[in-house]
Amino acid sequence: MTQSPAPLPPPELRRHLREAASLTPDQVAERVGVARETVRAWESGRTTPRGRRREAYAKLLASLTEADMVTNTQQAAVPGPLGALGAPEASGAPGGRPAGTVLTPAQAFDALYAFCAPALVRQAYLLSGRRELARESVERAFQLAWQRWPEVAVDRDPAGWVRATAYEYALSPWHRFRPRYRHPEPPPSDAADRALLDVLLTLPAPYRRTLLLYDGVGLDLPETAAETEASTPAAANRLLHAREAVAARLPELASPSALHRRLAEVASAERLRATKPTAVRAGSEQRARFWTRAAIAFTVAIIGATALTVRTAPTRYEPAVPPGETVQGVPPRSAPGTLSDAELNLRAKLRSGIRHGPQRLLPLAE
Template identity: 50%
Template sequence: MTQSTTHSSSVPTLPSPKERRRLREAMDKTEKQVATAVGVTRRTVRSWETGRTTPLGRKRETYARLLAAYAAELDEKKRGKGRHRPKDPENTPAKQATTAFTEAPAPAPEPTTPPEPEPRTDSTSLKDVLPGEPSPSSRPTPSRKKPLNRRPVRTVKEDNRSRQSAQRRKEKAEAMAGAAAAEAARLTPAQAFDELYAYAAPALVRQTYLLTGRRTLAQESVERAFQLAWHRWPEVAVDADPAGWVRGAAYDHATAPWHRFRRACRHPDPFTGERDGRALRRTLLDLPPMYRRTLLLHDGLGIGLPETAAETEATTTAATNRLLHAREAVVEQLPDLGDETVLYERMRELADTVSAPAVATASAVRLASERRAKFWTRVAIAVTLLIIGATAFTVVTAPTRYEPTPAPGQRVGGVPAPKGPQKLDKQDLKLRDKLRAVPLDGPGRLLPRIP
């Protein structure tokens, strides 16, 4: 007992799926390299990073130790950068000015003091600010000591990223608050599922309808995803993002390629309702399914690229390329959306305002999930009994010993084939006549005499 406890405590804990992916990308490692180090396939590593499966046994220990080594190496690099950072105890304004002049030949540094009403006519030479005492004109006051390197102006893309980060933090805080409230109220599994269904189902059915363009398929996909979530509720309840788990299941079912063989899903439904979003919706439906899904997740829902790549089971580079190609295709059809901010706002507005069919109640979804589980359980039991019965019948009727089959006939050569009745010679004819003359019951008949 002590040995097992000691062994389990020595194994490092396994981080979350998003942290696993972050550590691998921070170390600039591919999925194939990690799979080779652990001794599994590339698809298994991708499944571990998306959270669909969890490693067990020795594979878990090896994978956890590898990630711990990556984390330790990254921490060591961070500490090394901080430790080897050059320190200048005499970091005076004159030395900063000297460094700025030496590295980049630019005009004279901006004065930190307020400008004079009249423009300056004197010029400060490089000799005045080289090592030594700084010139009186460039010497800042102790109370307004500022570095010369100013922060660059933020671009539109950085503003979008910061806004997306703030939105994600807000959503995460709301999710954590909801989880804390549910834990404080000690909801039953059915009540927790109903809360999740009421929160995520209306928005999810709009997103799925925007992804497929078919109302019936969108409603069916969302209900099927929640049925699967209720069937695996112990796994979904402890997930870091239950709504994301259900969203991934709904998107997978909606974009399955076998729907094209269904008569009701061959053509998208006619566009009704809002007129402003028809052109954008028609353009989205012309994109490939994975491009459409990536664009909806990133621009429509504001999910980051790493999270989008993890949900679509692709690398961050592949997700980035899909997003860029999708945007290029949309801008080619709709030049008014050439600005990234405008496209982002239109996608968010379309994902929030598109009309979608209503979904069933949470109790009906739970009941359908239970009926489906019972049906497939009975089917599995029936198939198992059928196999057992067939095996028993085979065992009873099978022969208990080996009976060799007769060898097939073979042709014998060298023996002439009979050609009908033979012709009698004189001696045969004489013997025949003599036998006919002897009575049938005489001794000569039984013991013929040779003449």
């Protein structure tokens, strides 16, 4: 009798279970005995494990499912080098509540914030090189997520939605015109961290983002291309050029694993704290009220201007002066010039006729 294959959760749940346990793809690949790219393919649903690998993977996911149903203090997974950059802190994993618990929107938002915000602040710092801008980027991204929570809550990857928004804000070129960001911030104290951050900031923004997503966060190439809104070949070219630029300045980081480890170390060296989720929700609601009132005031101003225009507009139509027309029988006016013989005779006749008319009044000298 043929034994049925071990059951597996859906592909979209496999990655969630791994991230909730603060495991990296390398750690899962080491436990199952496969390559890192194979684990990424299983999580995206492109391939399906078979045979003993399927049994080992199913057993691992079953253990992660059980760990996801208890509090975070009961989780047995140990974060690897990526935990400081791409994986959330243990205190913020959304698996801290028992499975099946119905969360309010505020509770679900707070869980997502605690799950993603600490790592996102460190990632935004590597993108921008500014600590305050990194915190502001994450805060604005979550404020926008709270305003659009019905849309974000049903998204396939809410963490990716917030990450993409935070990256866009951190890489915006308009920050250079803000007074608070005109002057550079103090660099990292360690010389090696300072050198790596300088190299990152010299890369073009798309290259920097691609390098961070692939070698820092740990996304695979199709996911990196999708998040950067580029094709897979374009994302691969950006990644290769970014690695070459880093290796040219820092030869000891030519290996992807060494670069991955150093990115995590640089991000962990800075004491970057995210704002409390309650403050983020309050700020989001305050901004929403402000823009709502501004829109109402603008609409009222337009209505008032329209009403004033209607009130002061003329009540009757005054036709415009029509253009001139040629009247038959009237000779056209001639331009000034030399008098004709007939006109000269007429002038002479008029001048000679004045003598027989009334006397002219002439001033007399006294």
